[in-house]
Amino acid sequence: MSSSIRFLMCSPKHYDVDYVINPWMEGNVHKSSRDRATEQWQKLYHILKEHAIVDLIEPQQGVPDMVFTANAGLVLERTVVLSRFYHKERQGEEPFFQQWFEDQGFTVYTLPKELPFEGAGDALLDREGRWLWAGYGFRSELDSHPLLAKWLDIEVLSLRLMDDRFYHLDTCFCPLTNGYLLYYPPAFDAYSNRLIEMRVPPEKRIAIDEADAVNFACNAVNIDHIVVMNKASDNLKARLEEVGFHIIETPLTEFMKAGGAAKCLTLRVTEPLQPVHHAAATVESRTIQLEGHLLDSGLINRALDLIVEGGGSFQVLNFSLGEQRQSTSSAEVRVTAPSHDVMEKLMSQLIDLGAGLRPQEVCDNPLEEVTLDGVAPDDFYVTTIYPTEVRVNCQWVRVNNQRMDGAIVVSQTAEGPIAECKLLRDLKKGDKVVVGVDGIRTVRKTESREQRTTNDKEFSFMGSGVSSERRVELVVEQIGWELRRIRDQGGRVVVVAGPVVIHTGGGEHLSRLIREGYVQALLGGNAIAVHDIEQSMMGTSLGVDMKRGVSVRGGHRHHLKAINTIRRCGSIAKAVEQGVLQSGVFYECIKNNVPFSLAGSIRDDGPLPDTRMDLLEAQREYAQLIQGADMILMLSSMLHSIGVGNMTPAGVKMVCVDINPAVVTKLSDRGSVESVGVVTDVGLFLSLLVKQLDRLTSPYQIAQPV
Numbered sequence: 248m249s250s251s252i253r254f255l256m257c258s259p260k261h262y263d264v265d266y267v268i269n270p271w272m273e274g275n276v277h278k279s280s281r282d283r284a285t286e287q288w289q290k291l292y293h294i295l296k297e298h299a300i301v302d303l304i305e306p307q308q309g310v311p312d313m314v315f316t317a318n319a320g321l322v323l324e325r326t327v328v329l330s331r332f333y334h335k336e337r338q339g340e341e342p343f344f345q346q347w348f349e350d351q352g353f354t355v356y357t358l359p360k361e362l363p364f365e366g367a368g369d370a371l372l373d374r375e376g377r378w379l380w381a382g383y384g385f386r387s388e389l390d391s392h393p394l395l396a397k398w399l400d401i402e403v404l405s406l407r408l409m410d411d412r413f414y415h416l417d418t419c420f421c422p423l424t425n426g427y428l429l430y431y432p433p434a435f436d437a438y439s440n441r442l443i444e445m446r447v448p449p450e451k452r453i454a455i456d457e458a459d460a461v462n463f464a465c466n467a468v469n470i471d472h473i474v475v476m477n478k479a480s481d482n483l484k485a486r487l488e489e490v491g492f493h494i495i496e497t498p499l500t501e502f503m504k505a506g507g508a509a510k511c512l513t514l515r516v517t518e519p520l521q522p523v524h525h526a527a528a529t530v531e532s533r534t535i536q537l538e539g540h541l542l543d544s545g546l547i548n549r550a551l552d553l554i555v556e557g558g559g560s561f562q563v564l565n566f567s568l569g570e571q572r573q574s575t576s577s578a579e580v581r582v583t584a585p586s587h588d589v590m591e592k593l594m595s596q597l598i599d600l601g602a603g604l605r606p607q608e609v610c611d612n613p614l615e616e617v618t619l620d621g622v623a624p625d626d627f628y629v630t631t632i633y634p635t636e637v638r639v640n641c642q643w644v645r646v647n648n649q650r651m652d653g654a655i656v657v658s659q660t661a662e663g664p665i666a667e668c669k670l671l672r673d674l675k676k677g678d679k680v681v682v683g684v685d686g687i688r689t690v691r692k693t694e695s696r697e698q699r700t701t702n703d704k705e706f707s708f709m710g711s712g713v714s715s716e717r718r719v720e721l722v723v724e725q726i727g728w729e730l731r732r733i734r735d736q737g738g739r740v741v742v743v744a745g746p747v748v749i750h751t752g753g754g755e756h757l758s759r760l761i762r763e764g765y766v767q768a769l770l771g772g773n774a775i776a777v778h779d780i781e782q783s784m785m786g787t788s789l790g791v792d793m794k795r796g797v798s799v800r801g802g803h804r805h806h807l808k809a810i811n812t813i814r815r816c817g818s819i820a821k822a823v824e825q826g827v828l829q830s831g832v833f834y835e836c837i838k839n840n841v842p843f844s845l846a847g848s849i850r851d852d853g854p855l856p857d858t859r860m861d862l863l864e865a866q867r868e869y870a871q872l873i874q875g876a877d878m879i880l881m882l883s884s885m886l887h888s889i890g891v892g893n894m895t896p897a898g899v900k901m902v903c904v905d906i907n908p909a910v911v912t913k914l915s916d917r918g919s920v921e922s923v924g925v926v927t928d929v930g931l932f933l934s935l936l937v938k939q940l941d942r943l944t945s946p947y948q949i950a951q952p953v
């Protein structure tokens with residue numbers, strides 16, 4: 248027996264499964280045998296007494312989980328951080344454990360009531376004393392970790408738990424003597440697994456499989472080279488014995504009905520200080536502000552979900568609800584993350600949602616100089632589609648040329664600072680680029696339910712989201728009305744289209760939209776032009792007769808003949824001028840002075856002389872043609888629609904038509920005010936659209952004031 252090691256245990260005199268606060272308890276309420284529990288506990292107790300001293304605390308009525316003394320608190324030397332239980336069912340244990348520690352002469356630290364921490368169930372010392380592993384996600388709060396670091400003067404490594412079966416760190420993680428680690432990686436998020444791998448060398452990491460994990464193999468008591476646990480597979484036993492451990496299995500099935508096993512039933516109360524440790528917690532906290540229709544638009548929920556899903560935790564410091572449906576609300580939220588990297592990612596996402604730092608926390612954006620043409624500084628802020636402002640000279644400066652996936656370049660001019668979005672390839676040496684996320688805010692239009700309803704009366708898409716069940720005709724009516732309005736007001740509609748428009752017979756309808764002035768620019772690839780011209784010259788598309796719907800002999804060569812003909816003319820425009828091309832979508836573009844741009848791709852035949860095989864040139868041409876668009880109609884081209892979506896700032900209405908809901912969902916994911924997805928055949932859509940435009944006999948009339 249080692250006289251230096253002491254454990255605290257509590258007999259199962261009042262143990263039972265009286266409630267459900269973890270998945271293991273479901274279906275086990277009052278199904279634990281007190282006799283078997285007592286027998287199993289006694290066996291564990293005697294095993295430990297052979298190797299250490301075991302102190303006992305008196306069990307108390309009404310707190311059946313008190314038997315799990317691991318959750319009493321966290322001990323280091325003669326200091327203990329008392330647990331603050333997350334569930335009220337266990338909060339009754341706190342005064343008894345506090346009394347015991349005080350009677351034993353411990354220095355007792357207590358956390359604020361609203362800051363749960365469940366002791367050595369969620370915090371485990373590295374057996375070499377170098378740091379403290381601390382879990383969060385189900386019971387203990389991440390915000391408790393900086394206090395552990397301060398009070399215990401030790402580095403805290405935060406690990407996020409992801410599987411509610413392993414709701415306490417000690418159910419899936421067991422530091423062992425000589426720096427070995429027994430753990431179940433799937434119980435943690437990616438960041439935490441990376442952290443574990445950075446701190447524990449591969450030869451010391453013993454990752455177990457699910458079969459051992461659900462037998463609580465990680466919930467083991469380690470004393471020097473002894474490892475006591477409920478059960479281990481032969482393979483796991485062999486692996487542990489290979490590195491010098493001796494395994495003692497003792498059944499604890501009655502306690503597993505409550506979600507605990509060997510380690511949970513014990514608390515090591517002799518944890519000597521090691522000289523190597525030092526206080527440090529990589530945990531970071533920031534306070535953000537959110538303004539708008541936080542409840543109506545769901546913005547507050549999305550922000551809080553994003554924080555938790557991103558590995559952080561939050562505390563709503565204050566929330567002022569707007570009195571009227573029209574008025575906005577505001578909230579201040581304290582965000583905590585386990586590391587600077589995670590915080591940066593969270594803040595970047597929160598800024599995209601429209602969050603900002605409190606004015607007193609806003610500092611000028613850190614800027615870094617570009618040292619290599621076309622290469623941004625590592626930590627550059629990646630722009631989104633949303634209008635963005637950056638803090639320069641303590642002023643908010645709106646970013647010009649907003650688009651996603653760019654960098655923000657700030658320059659000083661006689662008129663003051665200017666900020667603009669630049670693609671990486673356009674960065675020049677010496678450009679000052681915004682890095683990090685401090686001093687950035689995006690302007691998100693979140694509409695109240697009232698505003699959205701009002702808009703719906705006049706016109707707006709029927710909310711974002713995509714449903715092939717939605718009546719296409721109804722959406723087409725709205726789109727037709729909007730197209731007519733934009734045309735009659737001299738607005739700008741850009742169409743992005745794939746060859747499927749031609750294959751499905753939509754070419755004639757698109758030609759008509761162009762001829763009647765509904766289209767101000769057409770974007771696509773080589774194929775839509777090839778098959779449009781094939782249909783115009785040979786009546787087929789992909790060799791299929793468009794009138795009879797049957798393949799024609801030798802039809803598979805038709806599109807190549809079309810390409811060859813245009814190549815001989817020199818361009819599509821020249822083919823029209825020479826009378827070679829006499830109908831179709833691109834004929835109408837030339838005849839009606841509607842500019843178009845064809846972006847090349849790896850799968851192009853030919854290509855046509857007009858197809859831009861220099862993709863950077865094609866992107867520049869696309870970007871120029873979508874400037875000032877009021878609406879973008881995306882017709883069955885995933886490739887080109889995504890490309891256009893990436894370069895289009897927020898505020899431009901988008902209609903995404905595709906037969907594949909997944910494509911439409913992706914393309915419509917820009918908020919309900921801006922976009923709608925229509926899951927249907929594109930030829931049918933265009934046919935319905937021109938019929939709808941015909942039905943709108945009187946042009947759009949703006950209601951004149953009486």
Ligand SMILES: NC(=O)c1ccc[n+]([C@@H]2O[C@H](COP(=O)([O-])OP(=O)(O)OC[C@H]3O[C@@H](n4cnc5c(N)ncnc54)[C@H](O)[C@@H]3O)[C@@H](O)[C@H]2O)c1
Nearest residue numbers: 745772773774848851852883884885886905906907928929
């Ligand atoms: N012969 C050629 O030169 C040739 C032929 C084909 C494609 N390409 C090139 O390949 C690139 C990608 O072509 P893409 O944009 O057609 O492919 P894409 O896969 O990016 O998009 C096609 C989209 O059409 C949708 N779709 C299919 N049938 C539909 C229907 N009946 N109604 C509505 N939507 C339907 C699909 O779900 C898909 O999202 C383009 O640059 C194109 O020019 C060249």
Ligand SMILES: NC(=[NH2+])NCCC[C@H](N)C(=O)O
Nearest residue numbers: 269315317368415505507511
């Ligand atoms: N350290 C532990 N894992 N303790 C197990 C605690 C079991 C208890 N029923 C609870 O859910 O809190």
